[in-house]
Amino acid sequence: MKKQKIIAILSTLLIFTSTTVSTTTVANAENIKSSDIDLVILFDNTTIDKSVENLVTNSGGKVINEFPDLGGIEVKCSANLIPTVKSLENVHSLAPNHVINLNNEKTAEFSKSQKDLINTSDELYEKYQWDIKRVTNDGKSFNLQSGNHNVTVGIIDSGVDINHPDLINNFLGGKNLVPAGFKDDTSETGDLTDINDRLGHGTNVAGVIAANGRIKGVAPNIGFKSYRVFNKNGETNATICSSAIISAVNDGVKVINLSNGAYDLKGKCYWTDPNTRIKYNLGDDMADYSLYKRAINYAIKNGVTVVSAAGNENLDCSNKTDLTNYLNNLYANDGFHYDGLTYELPGTIKGVITVSATEKNDKLAKYSNYGKNYINVTAPGGDITNSHEITDMCLTTSIDSGYTFTQGTSFSAPKVAAVAALIACEHDDFTPKLIAKKIYKTADKLGASNYYGAGMINAYNAIK
Template identity: 60%
Template structure:
């Protein structure tokens, strides 16, 4: 007999993955993705880490479909008729159930390296050579800042015994600055995801379609014309974004778990989202019916369990603070922000909002600074919210490419200038990897403590609110005594 319990109101808000303001603008979570006219894509979270086969069978027997099972953290992604939701909620083993939103990040402006020759924003003369480190010498002020002008390279530049997992949009595998440190990866974007017929669901299909994962990899492990903070460290790529920048919570959670099971030492999550603890309502655009979708957070909990799983297995997790320029310690203001951002998609919220994964216990949350070591105009901030800062660029300061950051790209030229907290976070991931190269027995908590302890203290009345422990410094971290 099926176990049931009193119907509880349940909902999980959205995760908005926010990357870099200059490249990605206009974040939106679209209305619930439908498999057919009456079916909805849902996340089912169980009370423990075990999936209830009774629920799984009920969904299948009722005409629904189990799309993904996250057995390690007790989660399941399904398609089913809307009418089945209260029946699934009624199982005693079900903690929460919520829409698995399709998350879309629209492309905006980016500055390709080839534009430099005619771009008036450039202050430096473009060097047409392709010598080792030539672009590092010309443009990578951000990497120089973190490495004390390359001094940290002499202490440790990384090795392939330590691997950083990059959960992002994939990788340009044959990029000359990255291929020596690339150690494989996996695709988690499902077949025909978002009605894209080019998505075959092939786990080997990790080619970067969105030009973000390749950039992040360069900040960590590039070793050629540009340099990463750890130019000899190994990395793996886990593709979670499609060609249009779409993903969802179950895809990202799967990637985190797989990276952990693959034995990576650090996971970089250059993404940011917001999740509600309160009441959420969704108005169906087709029927006009307003639904009270509860006050629980299944998407948030799924994400939280995945990160907890990683940390429990001794994986250091680093994330970006976000690019909305918001004080994230003000949870009521964040709710106002959500209403403004997502009202067009039929959502209204009341209650308190938190940042994910930044607010999840155990992660290292990174804000961004410009070339003058000041908080970037777009960077999120907040008291007891920011853990540490790193260079991410700020075009609002001087409006030149030299206020941005140069790294590897999946485009024809192979390089691009960008800005964002998504660019700050991988520099800290690289420092974490370098620390583990020298002291592999350190726990994630000890790695984080080392990074905070050795950061450059930045002055200002809101120093900790903007920069946390300070500006991360690879040289000091590697030169530090226990």
């Protein structure tokens, strides 16, 4: 699911060639000084100011990536260029790319006795998948609508095990957005086709949505595409994620699942250069996260339903001051300081469906984030806290063609993404707003909206 450190987003040295996608200028690594910083510059509108690019290049820096649909660029340049760039008329804000780590979630492999069960022909769905049964009325929704390949879910995550027998029939391709050498990882070559899951998280999410074999997803015949944004250490940044969102939209996906998150600041952002100890005023927001926000709005405006995990820090995300304190603790070692109010992204973006997680008994999971006017709906995420029973977690697909138990809002959100896709199969003219309305109206009421939103997702009611 979401962030152990959150999902920020770094340099994308990739070239996208779609009529509406950003074009990327790939810099020669030999010409970039090791002391140069990876900087995101956001403009006041979607027009990129070429004079800013010229300033960067004339000062010895490089333009790494352009986002003409979002009004932002990524550059490598000296930190002492920050005050000059910030003073320019069309520059809204700028910031070094925050590194984002994959979410704080639990997985548990099968015990020896359970592995014995896996090696038999017994149906794992029937034995272990209480969570899928809960949201499909014990599988009855499968008989109404199980999905098709005319509707595609875009999974923006750590990639996928493309050879997993439970996923292979619904896998429709994807892209790698992690640039060559990202975070000094020599295994990252920038190969667009390298969507091999190094972590397992993306494969876990894909199983919740579209598994069709020994286990079942909520939409066992839906098509999905995988967009890899995490390296082997679970690291990414905002420009990588923004590129993935744009790519998925232009590839024609109908639903995007984001089992990760970021933050939006309304106040002041400061950064202290670790090399010089000079403190810079970067502007009124976090430029890289604001770019991410613009990418999500781009998706919604283009008719794509965006579903987001609420996060696993047990935070009240309606308390904007507490979130600022959280953010300061999170990024203090990276030289950042924030004053003002903080909003979780993408959950607070209008039109995004934000999902909390429940335990097996339909109560809010101990780890799940919550908040008034933040949570839209809930779904099972599993929780081993009380019972210490591994089977109270959620069984899903794992890398190397295996299975694993997981828990987290990362695995509640894809259940909702799958239902959104099923609704799109039934109503190909539905906008994201209508799909969300259908989900909320047909949910099972549970309790306080700050925990459960409209209630528990119900695939059977949503497509009945």
